[in-house]
Amino acid sequence: MSEEIGNKKVFSLFEVLRSIQSTISNRYGSAFWVKAEMNKLNFYQHSGHCYPDLVEKQDGKVIAQQRATLWRPDYDRINQNFVKILKEPLKDGIKILFLAKITFDPIHGLSLWIQDIDPSYTLGDLEKEKQLSIQKLKEEGIFNQNKQLKLALLPKRIAVISVETSKGFSDFKSVIDDNGWDYKFFYMLFPSLLQGDKAAGQIIGQLNRIKKVSHHFDAAAIIRGGGGDVGLSCYNDYLLAREIATFPLPVLTGIGHSTNETVSEMVAFSNNITPTKLAEFLIQKFHDFSVPVQKASDRIKEIPIRILSDEKSKLDSTFKIFRSTVQNLTDGHKNALERLSIGIQKDSLTMLSRSRILISGMVQKSEISLKNRIKNENTELYGTEVRLTEKSLGLIKEQNQQIEFIQKNIDNMSPKNVLKRGYSISLLNGKSVSDSSKVKKGDMIETILFDGKIISEVKSTKK
Template sequence: MPEKLSDRTVFTLVEVARSIQKTIAERYKSVYWVKAEMNKLNHYSHSGHCYPELVEKRQGQVIAEMRSVLWKADYQRIDRQFIETTKEPLKNGITILFQATISYDPVYGLTLRILDIDPVHALGELQREKLASINRLEEEGIFRANKSLAFPVVPKRLAVISVETSKGYADFLKILQHNPWGYHFEQTLFPALLQGDKSVQAISGQLERIAQQQDAYDVVAIIRGGGGDVGLSSYNHYLLASAIAQFPIPVLTGIGHSTNETVSEMVAYQNAITPSELADFLIQRFHRFAEPVNQAREIVIRKATQLVTQERDALNNQIRYFRLHSMHLVSGQRKALEYGAVRLGMVSKTRLRQGQQDIHHTAQTLRVAASSRCKGTWSNLQAMEKTTQLLDPRQVLRRGYSITRINGKALKSIESIREGDVIETVLAHGSITSKIDELKPLDNG
C-alpha cells in the first residue's frame, strides 16, 4: 500500500514495478509479430538459451532497443528451420520477423519472449542484402573488374585461401597433384575462417597479404568444402565482394555449393561449384597451353626427321660420287706414279754416279784442308802455352817479385790500408807478415 506523508502519496519501487507488470500483463495478453534487427544472438552454450539484443535503426541511428529471451528448445527448433530454409544458421546482424509475448519483471525489466521466427522473411532480407551489394558494385563500376583481367597463360603459382583441414582443400590438392599429364602446380596456403561473422574480415585480410606480394602468384583460389549446411551470407557482403572485384590478379572461387550464387562468386574471374571442379579448370588451362606446344613439338620432330632423312640421302649420294671420282683419280695418279718411277730410276742412277764422284773429290779436298788447318792450330797452341807459363804467378815470383795481401785480398793501393794494419807479403818460397808503421804516398811531382 502507498504510504501517506503529509500531502504526498509515496509508492515503493516494487509497488511501481508490480503496477507496471500488472498493466502490461492485462494490456498485452496476445502473441505479437514483431520486426527488428537482431544485433546479437547471445547464445550461451552451457545453458542452450539465447538472449538476443533487438534494435531498430533509422539512417544508421538506433531509435529503439529491447531485450529478449529465446529458450533452448525454441532456439533449437528455430535454428533447424533456418538451416533448412535459408541454408544459414540463426546469427547476428540479420533482420527477423518473430512472434513474441511481452512481459515485465520487477528485476529483469521489459522482455520479449521469442516463440518463433519466420525464416522465409529472413531469406528475403538476405536476398535484399545480396542485391544491395550487387547494385553498389555496379554503381562503382567494379563489378566486372576482376573478370576483365588478363588470365595467365600457365596458372602455375597459386595463392590458396582455405582451411588446412578442409576436405574441399584436400580434394583440390589431390586432383592437382595427381593429374594424368604430370603438370606441376605451386600452392601457398593462406589460412582463413571461411564461414560465420568473422569470415569477411579473415578472407579480406589474407587478400591484402597476397596483394602485397602479388608478383609471386598467378591467381588466387578461395577454397571451401561443404554444402548447404554452412552459411554463405558472408560471401554476399559488400566488403568481401569489393575486395575480390578489385583484386589485381584473377580470383577463382570453389566454395562448395550448387545453388544461390553469391556476390563474391559473381565478381570473381572464375567460379566453380566445387573445389574439385576448380582444380579441373586449372588443369584444363594448363592443358590448353600444353596441347599446342605438344603438337608443335610433334611437327618439329616430324619436319626434323624428314630434313635429316633428306640430308642423309644427299650425303650418301655425295659419298658415292666422291668414292667413284676418287677411285678414278687414284687410278690415274697410280699410272702417272709408275711412269714417273721408271723415269726417276733411270735419272737417279746417272745422278747417283755423278754424286759419288763429287763426294769423293770433296772428301779429298777436306782432308788436305783439315790437315793443314790442324798443323797451324797446333803451332798456335804451343806458342800460347809458352806465354801462359811465363805469366804463371809462380814464375813471376821466382823472378824476384812478390804479392802483398790484406785480409786475404791483393793490395793494389795504400788508400785501402791504414797505419797499424797487418799485411802479408807472399814470395816464391814463403810469406812474410808485417805491421804497417808508416805510409808514404808516391810523390808524382
Template sequence: MPETIADKTIFSLAEVSRSIQKTIADRYQSLYWIKAEMNKLNHYAHSGHCYPELLEKKSGRVIAEIRATLWKKDYERINQRFLAITKEPLKNGINILLQASISYDPVHGLSLHIVDIDASFSLGELEREKQASIALLKDQGIFDANKQLPFPLLPKRIAIISVETSKGLADFLKIIDNNPYGYRFEYSLFPALLQGEKSVSSIMDQLARIRLQLSQFDVVALIRGGGGEVGLSSYNHVLLATAIATFPIPVITGIGHATNETVSEMVAYKNAITPSVLADYLLQHFHDYARPISHAEEVLRVKTRQLFDQQQQLLANTIRYFRMASLNKLRDNRHQLADLRSRTLQQSKHRLIQEKTTFQQLKKLLFIRTERALLKEKQLIAFLGQRLKRENLHVNKRSHQLLVQLKDQLIRQSQQLTSNEQRDLERLQHHLATVIKRSLLESAKALENQERHLSVLDPQHVLKRGYSITLLNGKAVSNAHVIETDHQIKTILAFGEIESQVTFVKTNDETNNG
C-alpha cells in the first residue's frame, strides 16, 4: 500500500513494478506477430536456451530494442524448420517475423517470449538482400569486372582459399595432382572459415593477404565443397562480392551446391558447381595449350628430319658435282696440254724442215763462198736453234702454270663448301641433342612426382595414423555381417598384430546392404 508523507503519496518500487506487470498482463493477453532484426541470438549450449536481442532500425539508427526468450524445445523446432526452408540456421543479423507473448517481470523487466518464427519471411528477406547486393554492384559498374580480366594462358600458380579439412579441397587437389597428363601446378593454401557469421571477414582477410603477394599467383580458387546448402547466405554479402568482383586477378569458385548461384559466384570469373569440376576446368586450359605444342613438336621433328635428309642429299650432290667438274676440268686441261704439245712439236719439226731446206739451198748457192761466210751461216743456224728452244720452253711453262692454278682453285672451293656443310650439320646435331635432353629431364621429373604421390597411398602410412585392418580367414573384412560370435579374427596394426575371439557383433542397415 502506498504511504502518505507530508501530503505526498509514495509508492515502493515493487508496487510500481507489480502495477506495470498487472497492467501489461491485462492488456497483452494474446500472441502477437512482430517483425524485427535479430541482432544477437545469444544461444547458450549448456542449457540450450536463447536470449535474443531484437532491434528495429531506421536510416541506420536504432529506434527500438527489446530482449526476448526462446526456450530450448522451441529453438530446436524452429531451427530445424529454418534449415529445411532457408537452408540456413537461425543466426545473428537476420530479419525475422516472430510470434511472441509480451510480459513484464519486476526483476528482469520487459521481454518477449518467442514461440514461433516464420521461416518463409526470412527466406524472402534473404532473397531481397541478395537482389539488393546485385543491384548495388551493377550500379557501381563492377558486377562483371572480374570476368573481364584476361585469363592466364597457363593457370599454373593457384592461391586456394579453403579449410584444411574440407572434402572439396581434397577432391580438388587429388584431381590436379594426379592428372594423367603430368601437368604440374603450384598452389598455396590460405585457410578461412567458409560458413557462419565470421566467414565473410575471414575470406576477405585472406583475399587481402593474397593481394599483398599478387605477383606469385595466376588465379584465386575459392573452394568450399561438402557443406551442403547450409551457410550460403555469406556468399550473398555485398562486401564479399565486392572484394571478389574488384580483385585484380581472376577468381574462380567451387562452392559445391546445386541451388541458385550466390552473388559471389555470379561476379567471379568462373563458377563451377563442385571443386572437382573446377579442377577439370583448370586441366582443360593446360590441355588446350599442350595440344598445339605437341603438334608443333611433331611437325618440328618431321621437318627437321626432312631438312636433314635434304641437306644430306644436297651435300652428296654437291660433292658429286665437284668431283665430276674437277675430273672434267682435269681432262680438258690434259687435252689442251696434249694438243699444245702436239702443235709445238709439229711447228718445231716444220721449222726445222724449213731451216734445213734453207740451209741446203744456201749451201748449194754459197758453196763457193769463203770459209768465213760458211762460219757466219753456221752461227746463224745456232742462233735460230736457241730461239726455237726458248719458244718451246715458254709455251710449256705457261700451260703448266694454268693447270696448277685451275687445280688449286677447285681444291679451295671443294674444301670451303665441305666445311660449310659440316658446320651446319654440327649445329643441327647440337640442337637435336638439347631438345632430347630437355624432354628426358621433364619426363624424369614427372615420374618422380608420380612416385612421390604413390608413396603417400602406402597402406603402412594409413596404419600409422591409427587405422587397422581386420582379417577373417586371411581375408580383409569390411562388413560386420560376415562375422559371427566365436569367430577367430586377426587385427593388423602399424606395429604388430592381435588375434582375438569375437563375443559380440553389431550390424546396421548400411552394413547389411553392403
C-alpha cells in the first residue's frame, strides 16, 4: 500500500518490485525458445547449479546481456544429452538454443530460467565453425603443407605433447619401449592439457617450445587417450590447426577416437586412431628400412650356396649321363663279343686275346678321361666358390659400415651427447637464454652441463 509523505504518493521498494514480479509473471507465464551465446557457464560444484552469462553480439560488440539460472536436475539432464549427441559437455563460449521462462525476484532481480537446451542447434554451429576453419586453411594454401614434409628415414627422436599420467601416453611408451626388434627411440614429453577450453592454447604453446629446438627432433606427436570421443572440439580450433599445418616438423596425431576426424588431424602429416597405432606407425618406419636390408643380406648369403648347389647338380647329372654311356658302350661290346664267340668258337686263342686287350684299353682310357673331367670341374667350382664368398663378405661389410655410420650420426645428435661435447644450456627463470640483451645485472643464471648444474649471478653483459 502507498502512503502520503509531504503530499507525495510513495511506494516502498518491496511494493515496486512485487508489482514488477506480478506483471512479468502475468505477461510471461509460459516458456519460449531463445538463441544466445553462453559466454560463461558459471557452474558451482558444491551445489550443482549453474548461473550462465548469456550475450548477443553484433559485429563483435555485445548488444544484449542477461544472467540465467540452470538448476542442478536440469543441468544434469541437459549435460548428459550434450555429451551423448555432441561428444562435448556444456561449456563456455558456445551458441545455444534454449527453452526459458522469465522470472523476477525482489532480491535477485530478473533472470531467465533455462529448462531445456537443443543440442542439435549447437552441433550445427560447431560444425559450421569446423568447416570455416577448413575453408580458411585451404584459402591460405596451407591445408596440406605439413603433409608435404618428408619424415626422416628412421624417425627416432620424437617430441611428445601429452599428459604424463594419461593412458594414451602410457600405451605409447609401452609399445615403443618394449618393441620386439630392439629399435631404439628417444622421446621427450612436453606436458599440456589435451581437452577442454584451455587445451588448444596450451598445445600451441608447447608446439612453439618444440619449434625453438626443432633441430633436435625428427617429428612432433600429439598423444591423447582414455577420453573416448568426448572433448575433441578444441582440435577444430583454427589457430591450433594452423600451427600444426605450418609446423616445421612432421606432426603425428594419435588422440584416441574413431569417429569424425578433427581439423587438426586432417592437416597433420599422419593421423593415427590411437596412441598405440601411432607407436606402431613409427616402428613400421624402422621395419621399412630394416627388413629390405636384412633380406638383401640373406640373399647375398644364399647366392653362393645356390650356385654351388646348381653346379653340383649339373656335375652329378653329367656324371650319371657319362657313366650310363660308358656302361651302355661296355654292355654293347660285351654282347657283341658274346654273339661273336658263338660263331667263332673255333677261332684261335690269339684272336681272342687281342680282342680282350683292345676292350681293356678302351675301358681304361674312358676311366682316365672321366677322372680328368671331374678334376677340372671341381677346380673350376672351387674357384667360383672362393670368388662369390669374397664378394658376399665385401657387400655385407659395406652394408654394416653404412648402418654403423647412420647410427653414429643419430647418437651424436642426441641432446645428451651435445652436452657431453662441452656445450651447455643457460636458463633464466626456467627459460632458455640465447640473447644477452634479455639478461640484466643481478639476474641468477642456471647453467646445465652434461654432469650437473652451475648457479651464477650476472655481473655484466656484453653483445
